[in-house]
Amino acid sequence: MTSKPKVAPVPDHDSHPARELPEVHRWLSSVRKITKTVATGRPLPEVLDLIAHTAALLMGYEFCGVLIPDPTRRALVIEGSSGLSAHYIAQVNADRPVRLDQAESVEAPSSAAFRTGAPVAIADIEATPQFAPWGGVAREQGYRSMISVPLMESKGVAIGTLNCYRRSVHHFADEEIALLTVLADHAAIALTTARLRSDETKRMDELVLLNEELHQQRDLLQKSEDIHRRLTEIALRGGGVPGITTALSILISRAILIEDNHGTVLGRSSRTEPFPDDRARAETTSDEASVAGEFRCHSVLLAESEVARIWISRGQSPLTSIEDRAVEHAALVTSLELLRSRTADEVRWRLHGDLLSDLLGGEPSAMDTVVERAGRLGHNLTIGHSMVVVALTGIEGELVDSCLQQAIGRINGWAETMTPQPLSAVHRDRIVVLIPDIGQSRDTLADTAEKIRVLAGSTVPKAVATSITVGRSAGLGDYALAHRSAVGALSLLALTGRSGAAVSLDDLGLVGLLLQLDDTEQLVQYADRVLGPVRRHDNTRGTDLIGTLRAYLACGLISSDTARVLHIHPNTVGQRLRRIQTLTGMDLTRPDHTMEIAVALTVGDVGDSSRTG
Incomplete structure (x- = not known):
């Protein structure tokens, strides 16, 4: 049996203050140290270690530990200690946790103290069968007796236990237990305060983090609005898709290529960047993010349909969130620009179609205004024109209209690069192009007719385009006859199996001459x-x-x-x-x-x- 620890008795009139004051000062100093540690906002594990160390120091115990409930509140785990080895703590916490959900007959001393709110002491653990589950680790650590004192909140609820251990058998006296209880009460206050401070610190950290995130979101929104404003201004100023391409390239410091859904390049920021060729781009599906890991492909959608693609060159690092936002804004502005352009094109093409319909119909009432209307559209019908008529065959019936629109779109795009511009439109399921007579040779006109035929036939892989060229028409009345002759020649070529070529009416010899007769x-x-x-x-x-x-x-x-x-x-x-x-x-x-x-x-x-x- 070991001797009892020196404890400070409760002072009375017969006591000797000179002997009592040093012990009181020692206790007060220790408690003050705990309070100061809590007040300075030290981490909770450090506070718990100090509580265990203070108990061991004041009461002369070889080992002490502070146990608190785990997050599930089904077990007590050692979170603070003095003298206990890391191996022992790990073994108890992992393999022999102090369960809080066991029956009273088999529960550990710590769980009993936690449940009842009263200290539980064991003078000899080897003589206590209920301590058997922890007997092995106790012998390894080297203690023979223990006491578990609950840490109680002001509301009478246990928040943990203070466990103290001795190497030898030891009977814990009432006054010793009373002192431990006082120390446990101070420890409970310190633990509660430390937790509150820790929770407050966490809340403050969360508020700071939230505030930073809000600032980042605000900055992101401001940058996003600035990007949208810059891209929109370019479109409003008439910069079109080429302007959007250049602006996006500057914003994200990468080369950009934008193409429509037919593969036509609408804008390119760099002529030296080796973007994928036409075939590689065409073979890349819209849901693929890259080609050979070097280029990103971003779809431009209009009414949930892909109308264009933005190709982005490789960079030194992945795109940032704001750069991704810039790409998204560029896609949106591009879709709006294409919608505006498409609407304008549709209006222009309809006017061209109405004009050609009246010109080829030969109605006298309409002929009085065709020259003036053509002038407003930028075409001079007072000069002679050669006519190229293109027929598309090999296309399924439901695809004819869309293929014709795609073909006329390509031809109009080419026509806009010519000076003076040819007049082109869809007329009765065929494409008619009037080429101004500016002294072209017969070979030059044949090359132009072949170019038009190839542009029309490239809309659908299986489409067969056949074109017939009718020579110069000087008067307005000649166009109707020229059109009938061209249509007749196309029908004759199809009948004789000569589709898929660019043919001049003069090449047909006698047949060409007969086709030009007004009365057949x-x-x-x-x-x-x-x-x-x-x-x-x-x-x-x-x-x-x-x-x-x-x-x-x-x-x-x-x-x-x-x-x-x-x-x-x-x-x-x-x-x-x-x-x-x-x-x-x-x-x-x-x-x-x-x-x-x-x-x-x-x-x-x-x-x-x-x-x-």
């Missing part, structure tokens, strides 16, 4: 007199003698070549030719009869195409 009725009558019986035979019998005749003439009157082209036996070709001779009363071995049949076939095609146009 005589041609139709002539063709019907010569080949009418053959056509009627095909219609009633379901044969294709006309097709055989066309192939025979194209193969130079050689039956074996005709059979190979038609994938039939030469004898079958002979039988069909004899049937044609019987129906027409003509001999295909005679050159004059053969020529008359060939002319009738051509004239019939011209007549049919003219009526179709």
Whole structure:
């Protein structure tokens, strides 16, 4: 049995103040140190360690610990200590926690003190079966007796325990327990104050952080508004997409390329930055963020549809939040600019379409105003023009209108770079372009017609564009006839399988000359007199003698070549030719009869195409 610690007795008239004062001063000094530590705002773990150290120092204990509930309030854990090893603390907290939810018969001394609010002392832990779960760690740490004193709030609620340990068996006397209780009360006040201060500090830190975040949000909003204002001003000043491209490049210090949904470049801030080529950009889907990890692609949406893309070059570091906001604002302003431009284009194209419709219709009442209206649109109809008419084939029916609009958009974009500007519009499911006569050579005009055909055919991969060029029209009345001739030529080319080319009416020789006749009725009558019986035979019998005749003439009157082209036996070709001779009363071995049949076939095609146009 160890001797009792020296404690300061309660003073009375018979006591000796000289012996009592040093002990009182020692206690007051220790309590004052705890109070000062709390007052200076030291961290809570430091306060708890000081409480444990003070208890050990004042009462002469080898080990002390301060236990408080964990966040779940299901166990007490050691948060402050004096003399206890880190290994012991870790073992108790992790493997042998002091549970608060166990039955009273098996609960630990600390949980009993916490639950009841009264001290619990064990003089010999080896003689106490209920301490068995902690016996191993107790022997490792080296203590034999312990006491757990609750830390009580003013409202009588326990907030933790002060545990004190001795190496030997020790009976805790009442006066010793009373002193520990006084110390525990001071410790509870210190713990409560430290917690309040800690909570207040946390709240202050949270307020400071919140204030900083609010300031950052305010700065972000101000910068965002400034970016939006700058980009909007550029659009309002008429800078268009090129101006937006340049402004965004300056704002985020990266090269920018903006293209529409057809792949046409609308703005480019740098001519040296190696952006992906047309094919690589076209193969990049809208939800892909980069190409080869070097370029970002940001969609520009209008009515939930992608109308353009913003390509952003690589940088030394990722985009900041404000730079991302700048890209978003640029996308918004770009979509509005494209909407404005699209609306203006639609109005202009409609006016062009109405003008061409009146010009090609040839109505006298409309012809009185076409020259003036064309002048207001920037076109001079007092000079001669060549006409290029383009037909698109191979397109599904529901896509025809959109493909024509895309094609005329490309052609108009090209026309705006020309001086003087050609007049172009969609007319009756075909594209008509009037090219001002400024002394172009025949080859130059052919190159222009091919350029127009390629622009129109690039809208859809499977589309086939065929163009026909009609030479110079001097008077307003010539345009209607020129258009009919061009439409007839396009129909004839489609009929004879010659689609997908740029052809001049002059290239068609006799056919081209016949197409320019104002009245084709005589041609139709002539063709019907010569080949009418053959056509009627095909219609009633379901044969294709006309097709055989066309192939025979194209193969130079050689039956074996005709059979190979038609994938039939030469004898079958002979039988069909004899049937044609019987129906027409003509001999295909005679050159004059053969020529008359060939002319009738051509004239019939011209007549049919003219009526179709």
